[in-house]
Amino acid sequence: MSKVTAAITAVGGYVPEYRLTNKELETMVDTNDEWIRTRTGIEERRILKDPGKASSDMAVPAIEAILRKKNLDPKEIECIICATVTPDLVFPATANIISAKIGATNSWSFDLNAACSGFLFALTTGASFIESGRYKNVLVVGVDKMSAIVDYTDRNTCILFGDAAGAVLLEPATDGTGVLDSILKTDGKGCEFLHMKAGGSLKPASIETVAAREHYAYQEGKAVFKFAVVGMADASAEIMERNNLTADDIAWLVPHQANLRIIDATANRMGLPKEKVMINIQRYGNTTAATIPFCLWEWECQLKKGDNIVLAAFGGGFTWGATWLKWSYDTNE
Numbered sequence: 001m002s003k004v005t006a007a008i009t010a011v012g013g014y015v016p017e018y019r020l021t022n023k024e025l026e027t028m029v030d031t032n033d034e035w036i037r038t039r040t041g042i043e044e045r046r047i048l049k050d051p052g053k054a055s056s057d058m059a060v061p062a063i064e065a066i067l068r069k070k071n072l073d074p075k076e077i078e079c080i081i082c083a084t085v086t087p088d089l090v091f092p093a094t095a096n097i098i099s100a101k102i103g104a105t106n107s108w109s110f111d112l113n114a115a116c117s118g119f120l121f122a123l124t125t126g127a128s129f130i131e132s133g134r135y136k137n138v139l140v141v142g143v144d145k146m147s148a149i150v151d152y153t154d155r156n157t158c159i160l161f162g163d164a165a166g167a168v169l170l171e172p173a174t175d176g177t178g179v180l181d182s183i184l185k186t187d188g189k190g191c192e193f194l195h196m197k198a199g200g201s202l203k204p205a206s207i208e209t210v211a212a213r214e215h216y217a218y219q220e221g222k223a224v225f226k227f228a229v230v231g232m233a234d235a236s237a238e239i240m241e242r243n244n245l246t247a248d249d250i251a252w253l254v255p256h257q258a259n260l261r262i263i264d265a266t267a268n269r270m271g272l273p274k275e276k277v278m279i280n281i282q283r284y285g286n287t288t289a290a291t292i293p294f295c296l297w298e299w300e301c302q303l304k305k306g307d308n309i310v311l312a313a314f315g316g317g318f319t320w321g322a323t324w325l326k327w328s329y330d331t332n333e
């Protein structure tokens with residue numbers, strides 16, 4: 001019997017309507033459009049403005065698009081993995097809330113926190129469940145409402161992030177397509193450069209932590225940049241090397257969208273021309289766990305069965321890695 005792999009058989013995405021432009025940010029902090037575009041590549045990002053809405057409210061429409069496309073009854077879903085650093089609540093898991101909202105009453109579900117690499121970590125986890133033969137389908141969603149943890153008085157971070165969700169359905173395949181290899185890494189020493197200071201068990205929320213603005217994402221951008229450039233490029237080059245893939249073999253690089261300069265460095269290292277790189281950072285900024293599945297959703301109609309695709313990410317933790325997959329369907333199928 002041929003080997004069972006986990007194929008992505010459908011994708012979905014969602015962004016809120018509100019566009020926070022560089023121009024508007026100029027009215028909020030001491031920054032300018034030129035600086036933001038040249039240093040990051042970002043022109044605007046989407047923000048979930050409705051105060052009653054959370055990450056699950058973006059994940060649900062992304063997943064429901066998949067259920068509609070696949071004509072799948074939510075009761076047939078066996079497992080949901082949600083990658084996020086902006087859960088609706090500290091507990092229970094956002095994946096549990098999502099499963100209730102979509103009516104996936106027979107699934108088990110859990111959250112996974114690997115920051116900007118969250119989707120890659122969740123994809124590999126979900127793929128393992130399928131490869132083992134234990135599950136016939138797994139929904140993997142990357143979602144972040146970064147606007148909930150961004151300090152809009154801090155010009156170092158507030159220009160970077162946006163809100164979005166992206167989701168994929170994994171099902172077994174025996175035709176050689178699907179998730180074929182992953183290199184995933186963590187280094188907890190990176191914590192000092194990218195973290196949220198309060199709200200966890202180390203420093204529970206208090207009047208003092210709120211006054212000190214410690215419930216926002218804190219990043220030492222330059223330090224993170226240096227690790228990200230090396231980490232994302234190394235992992236991508238390594239996955240090509242160990243699978244004997246040349247630049248010609250690869251149809252698409254799907255990079256985490258943190259900074260256009262990091263994306264360019266990764267593509268250069270892989271020897272890939274820009275036309276093979278999915279880039280939408282200009283329109284959405286860094287949406288953390290959502291960037292990669294959201295790109296797959298935006299580019300879906302250009303993907304062909306058998307396309308070799310490399311996904312690459314770097315994020316808080318530090319966490320980083322690369323995944324090689326062969327695309328499993330033509331959109332007009």
Ligand code: UT7
Binds near residue numbers: 314
């Ligand atoms: O997704 C998770 C992983 N995260 C990343 O991969 C992010 C990695 N880091 C980066 O993308 C970049 O480091 C940033 C975009 C965050 C910053 O770019 P940079 O080229 O590293 O700038 P910098 O932090 O070294 O700052 C350069 C200058 C500083 O001024 P001085 O000290 O040279 O006078 C900053 O104060 O730019 C200043 N600056 C700004 N100026 C205008 C910082 N933020 C801004 C701003 N507008 N928004």
